[in-house]
Amino acid sequence: MKVLAAMSGGxxxxxxxxRAVTAGWDVTGVHLALSRQPATLRxxxxxxxxxxxxxxxxxxxxVLGIPFYVWDFSERFQADVVDDFVSEYEAGRxxxxxxxxxxxxxxxxxxxxxxxxxxxxxxxxxxxRLSEGVLSRSVDQAKDQSYVLAVLTPEQLRHxxxxxxxxxxxxxxxxxxxxxxxxxxxxxxxxxxxxxxxDTQGFLRQRLGSRTGDIVDADxxxxxxxxxxxxxxxxxxxxxxxxxxxxxxxxxYVLSIQPVSNTVVVGSKADLxxxxxxxxxxxxxxxxxxxxxxxxxxLRAHGMVSAATVTVGDEGIQARLHQPQAGVAAGQxxxxxxxxxxxxxxTIVAASxxxxxxxxxxxx
Amino acid sequence: xxxxxxxxTTPMFPEVxxxxxxxxxxxxxxxxxxxxxxxxxxxxxxxxxxxxxxxEARPSEVIFTSGGTESDNLAxxxxxxxxxxxxARRRRVxxxxxxxxxxxDSAEWLAAHEGAELVPIPVDRYGQVRPETLxxxxxxxxxxxxxxSVMWANNEVGTVQPIAELVAVAHLHDIPFHSDAVQxxxxxxxxxxxxxxxxxxxxxxxxxxxxxAGALLLGRGVPCTPxxxxxxxxxxxxxxTIDTPGVVGFAAAVQAAVARRDELVGELRRLRDLLIEGxxxxxxxxxxxxxxxxxxxxxxxxxxxxxxxxxxxxxLDAKGIECSTGSAxxxxxxxxxxVLLAMGADQRRARGSLRLSLGHTTTEADVTAVLDAIGPxxxxxxxxxxxxx
Numbered sequence: 001m002k003v004l005a006a007m008s009g010g011x012x013x014x015x016x017x018x019r020a021v022t023a024g025w026d027v028t029g030v031h032l033a034l035s036r037q038p039a040t041l042r043x044x045x046x047x048x049x050x051x052x053x054x055x056x057x058x059x060x061x062x063v064l065g066i067p068f069y070v071w072d073f074s075e076r077f078q079a080d081v082v083d084d085f086v087s088e089y090e091a092g093r094x095x096x097x098x099x100x101x102x103x104x105x106x107x108x109x110x111x112x113x114x115x116x117x118x119x120x121x122x123x124x125x126x127x128x129r130l131s132e133g134v135l136s137r138s139v140d141q142a143k144d145q146s147y148v149l150a151v152l153t154p155e156q157l158r159h160x161x162x163x164x165x166x167x168x169x170x171x172x173x174x175x176x177x178x179x180x181x182x183x184x185x186x187x188x189x190x191x192x193x194x195x196x197x198x199d200t201q202g203f204l205r206q207r208l209g210s211r212t213g214d215i216v217d218a219d220x221x222x223x224x225x226x227x228x229x230x231x232x233x234x235x236x237x238x239x240x241x242x243x244x245x246x247x248x249x250x251x252x253y254v255l256s257i258q259p260v261s262n263t264v265v266v267g268s269k270a271d272l273x274x275x276x277x278x279x280x281x282x283x284x285x286x287x288x289x290x291x292x293x294x295x296x297x298x299l300r301a302h303g304m305v306s307a308a309t310v311t312v313g314d315e316g317i318q319a320r321l322h323q324p325q326a327g328v329a330a331g332q333x334x335x336x337x338x339x340x341x342x343x344x345x346x347t348i349v350a351a352s353x354x355x356x357x358x359x360x361x362x363x364x
Numbered sequence: 365x366x367x368x369x370x371x372x373t374t375p376m377f378p379e380v381x382x383x384x385x386x387x388x389x390x391x392x393x394x395x396x397x398x399x400x401x402x403x404x405x406x407x408x409x410x411x412x413x414x415x416x417x418x419x420e421a422r423p424s425e426v427i428f429t430s431g432g433t434e435s436d437n438l439a440x441x442x443x444x445x446x447x448x449x450x451x452a453r454r455r456r457v458x459x460x461x462x463x464x465x466x467x468x469d470s471a472e473w474l475a476a477h478e479g480a481e482l483v484p485i486p487v488d489r490y491g492q493v494r495p496e497t498l499x500x501x502x503x504x505x506x507x508x509x510x511x512x513s514v515m516w517a518n519n520e521v522g523t524v525q526p527i528a529e530l531v532a533v534a535h536l537h538d539i540p541f542h543s544d545a546v547q548x549x550x551x552x553x554x555x556x557x558x559x560x561x562x563x564x565x566x567x568x569x570x571x572x573x574x575x576x577a578g579a580l581l582l583g584r585g586v587p588c589t590p591x592x593x594x595x596x597x598x599x600x601x602x603x604x605t606i607d608t609p610g611v612v613g614f615a616a617a618v619q620a621a622v623a624r625r626d627e628l629v630g631e632l633r634r635l636r637d638l639l640i641e642g643x644x645x646x647x648x649x650x651x652x653x654x655x656x657x658x659x660x661x662x663x664x665x666x667x668x669x670x671x672x673x674x675x676x677x678x679x680l681d682a683k684g685i686e687c688s689t690g691s692a693x694x695x696x697x698x699x700x701x702x703v704l705l706a707m708g709a710d711q712r713r714a715r716g717s718l719r720l721s722l723g724h725t726t727t728e729a730d731v732t733a734v735l736d737a738i739g740p741x742x743x744x745x746x747x748x749x750x751x752x753x
Contacts, residue, residue: 028678067681071674072699116748117675 002026003161004114005123006106007060007068009053011183012125012164014060015172018179019163020123021064027123029061029068032110034077035194060181071113073105080104082194086207089230092257093331096301097192099148102126107156114159121159129165129340133157135285137340140168147301150335150345151283201231213262215240218255218271229262235272235327242266253327273324276354277308279334279346280316286343288312295343297321298335299328310336317346320354366685366733370570370662370723371519371547376617377572377724383616384574387609394606395597404608411615418622419549419566421556421581427598428611431578432546432567436466438580438591438602439542439563440513444474446587447510447540454510458501460485460493460525461706467513467544468702484706485514490655491523491707499533506537513541516548516564520703520719521654522663524552531560540586546570546578550621551629551661562586566618568610572724573617577610624724632661632722635731639664639720642735647742653704653717662722667709668742671716675745680718683737688719716749 005017007029020027031054054070061068081100088095111122127138128146135157138144152160164172169188176184191198210227217223224242226232231239236254246252252266277299289295290312297308297319307322319334328351336343367375392404409423416423429435440457447454457471461484474480483501485493493514502509512534517524527543534541540562545554550571556564563586567578582588582601594603621628643650643666651667668676673689680687700714720734 028682067678069674069678113675113748116750117679117744 001121002028002119003121003123004110004117004119005029005066006110006125007031007057008125009056009060009183009186010125010189011173011176011181011186012127012169014057014064014125014181014183015176015179016123016125016161016163017060017066018064018175018181020161021066023163027064027066028119029057029064029066030110031057031068031070032077032105033070033072034074034081034105036074036078056183056186060183063180063182071110073109076109077101077105077194080109085192085194086204088331089204090208090259092229092259094233094329095331096148096333097194098301099151099333102148103151107152107160111156111159121161123161123163125164126162127164127169128162130157130160130162133285135342136165137337137342138165138167143169146337146340146342147298147333147335150285150333150342152285153283154285157285204228204230211262213264215242215264215266217252218265218267223252223266226264229257229259229264232257232264233327234329240264240266269326272326274326274328274351274353275321275324276352277319277321277328277334277348278316278350279319280349282312282317282344282346284344286338286341288344289338296337296339298333298337299325299348300332304328305337316349324353366730367725368685368687368720368722368730368734370726371522371660371719371721372688373569373575374550374572374723375725376569376574376613377620379620380573380613380616384609384613387612390608392608394608395595408606408608408611411611414615414619415566415579418618419554419556419564419581420558421564422584424584424599425556425581427580427582427602428606428614429578429580429598429602430576430607431569432464432544432565433466435565435567435578435580436464436542436544437470438588439565439582440467440470440511441474441478441591442588442601443540443542443563443586444480444510445478445589448478448480449589450587451507453508455479456481456483456505456509458483458485458498458509458512460487460514462487462491462518462520462523462703463513463515464519464544464546467515467542471513480510481508485512487706489708490658491518491521491653491703492655492658493525493530495526495529495533498530499536502533502537502539506539509537509539511540511542514543516543516545516554517552517660518654518703519547520701521665521707522547522660522721523655524548524658524660526658527559527561535560547660547663549618551625551632553625556581563588568614568617571617571621574610574613577607577614579614628724629661632726635722635726635728636661636664638728639722639731639734640666642731643738646735646739650742651713653707653709660721662726664720664722665717666720667704667713667717668745669713669716671742671745671749673715673717675748676716676718676741679741679744680734680737683733683741685734685737688721689717 003025007013058068081097085095085097126145127143128149129136137146195203212227214222215224232254250268253272255267256265292311294309298305308319311318330348332348333345334348335345392400394405394408412423412426416426457480459471471482475482514525531541542563543561544565546567548554549566562583564581569575590601592603653665677689700711704714
């Protein structure tokens with residue numbers, strides 16, 4: 001089997017490539033150049049975009065004895081991930097760029113090119129299990145990345161290989177060290193790779209400018225002002241700078257972002273609780289079990305897992321949470337799990353309190 | 365293995381390796397005054413004479429450096445600084461739009477830090493600078509020109525420049541002329557004296573010598589401010605202990621290359637033409653970049669519409685054929701070539717390009733290997749280009 005190993009320069013993708021070599025496959029390493037003007041040296045917790053990261057990937061490929069190339073995907077990345085990230089925030093939603101990169105770059109642009117060039121599959125260092133077309137959580141629950149892979153279609157999954165799903169991160173690091181891979185001790189990346197200093201607000205403001213608007217409560221009473229509704233995320237508490245305390249004395253949270261009127265709606269923690277989630281553009285990794293079924297759902301990349309009853313409609317899906325959750329943001333993925341197995345996912349477009357006429361939470 | 369990347373670097377001649385190995389075994393700093401030092405100095409000066417003779421320069425005009433990039437930096441920065449010091453009006457640096465980055469980026473640095481004005485000299489669709497273009501640019505204000513730099517032959521597309529005519533234009537106004545002859549020195553009749561250039565860059569590893577050795581040929585009357593300061597070696601223009609084995613290898617390589625040149629050039633032309641004709645037969649629509657006649661004998665530069673150069677390179681590499689997508693200097697990331705863009709190519713054509721450069725070890729079997737592979741490789745790369753374009 002001929003496989004293409006996507007190598008970011010981090011420890012996970014290096015060990016994934018190493019395992020592909022050990023499996024006896026014909027492995028070629030590729031580093032995706034995603035930035036037009038890459039920094040020379042890595043700084044902070046960025047995980048993939050510097051020239052130093054490309055060199056780390058190259059060194060790992062040398063140690064493994066596999067061919068290695070750098071492929072320029074910067075234009076596609078800019079259009080499909082970075083520009084999308086900005087326009088999603090501008091539209092009042094909270095995007096997940098890692099998910100988008102998997103959907104549009106790694107398992108679309110890269111995979112399509114790999115298949116056309118005669119490869120059978122793309123290997124990545126994601127922490128998730130994939131066996132016989134079934135995507136499941138990693139055994140390392142803390143590092144599990146199945147949430148950002150649940151957007152992949154069965155056809156995409158058919159050409160994906162995730163060799164790390166049965167290992168913990170500690171095991172991966174130990175294996176890297178044992179294999180003589182210098183990236184064994186490289187720090188984990190956390191931040192969004194294309195925001196160098198981790199300042200998402202600053203990044204958005206630079207691109208969208210300041211747009212002063214009102215912060216209001218659920219009745220429409222103006223409580224304060226902001227300089228760009230795009231800078232907020234549902235569930236956010238800090239950074240509101242409200243001078244008038246709530247009558248109850250309770251802290252206030254962002255309930256929704258209304259981009260057209262450039263308004264941020266705030267309310268109490270209780271107002272934030274939602275239990276009815278609408279998801280659009282569903283992708284089924286497995287055939288949907290029924291029109292209506294119970295499963296667990298995850299609403300953010302980390303945490304926010306709850307039991308739910310899911311109804312499959314013509315346009316999308318609806319999840320009725322058995323326990324309400326706070327801070328559900330439009331633009332994030334609604335991922336459905338049967339135990340550890342991914343069933344499918346959809347993009348959250350709205351969230352509300354069942355039985356309540358006023359939709360709280362996210363507005364699509 | 366089919367190695368068709370001689371423009372990146374070419375194998376060392378066996379006699380060069382032997383000469384360097386012998387030199388490495390001997391102690392002696394050429395600047396030392398004792399017997400070992402004098403012995404090393406003698407070897408260096410003999411090497412200087414050999415290089416000078418092969419390139420038709422005077423020995424005193426040979427400044428040994430660490431290679432092409434250093435020589436280009438020294439010429440551009442050194443001549444600019446000296447000329448400006450003599451007359452503060454001299455701020456314009458005229459460099460062709462298709463120069464190597466060692467020249468372009470040196471000129472950009474001068475613009476950013478030393479008050480220079482970088483004036484790119486446009487090229488025609490073959491990548492050639494026309495003498496009248498240079499003349500017009502100079503005559504906008506001749507007194508403000510610090511220097512002109514136009515390469516002898518282009519490293520990417522292989523186009524050879526009309527150096528003597530360009531020099532004549534610059535000399536009408538007594539403006540010094542530098543030429544990067546890194547690609548030309550081993551395969552064209554490069555004569556420092558007859559060309560009239562005031563400064564010329566050459567490097568060893570492109571003509572059968574070692575990495576890290578080269579020279580700037582610098583006319584005795586050409587003002588040049590040093591870039592490296594220290595012990596005052598090399599006419600006080602280039603300080604630093606002379607790399608005796610490197611200089612020995614460089615001289616041996618230049619000598620060998622020049623001695624074999626006519627024979628080699630005949631063979632390179634034959635193989636190059638076989639390669640170009642063969643690819644044309646197998647890949648309809650292929651574009652040959654660069655000048656149809658005035659080009660380096662070993663250079664084949666092709667654009668394959670609808671393909672990514674990266675894909676072509678990987679597929680050929682997997683078949684044991686080594687070539688390049690352009691110049692290999694951009695940190696592993698292929699940028700569309702500034703040379704092709706300057707010649708009027710669009711971004712897509714620039715990205716779908718491949719350079720196959722032939723050299724002294726190339727055989728007809730290498731050409732056959734490419735011709736056997738190229739059809740299916742281009743088909744596959746084209747499908748990949750459409751898939752991810």
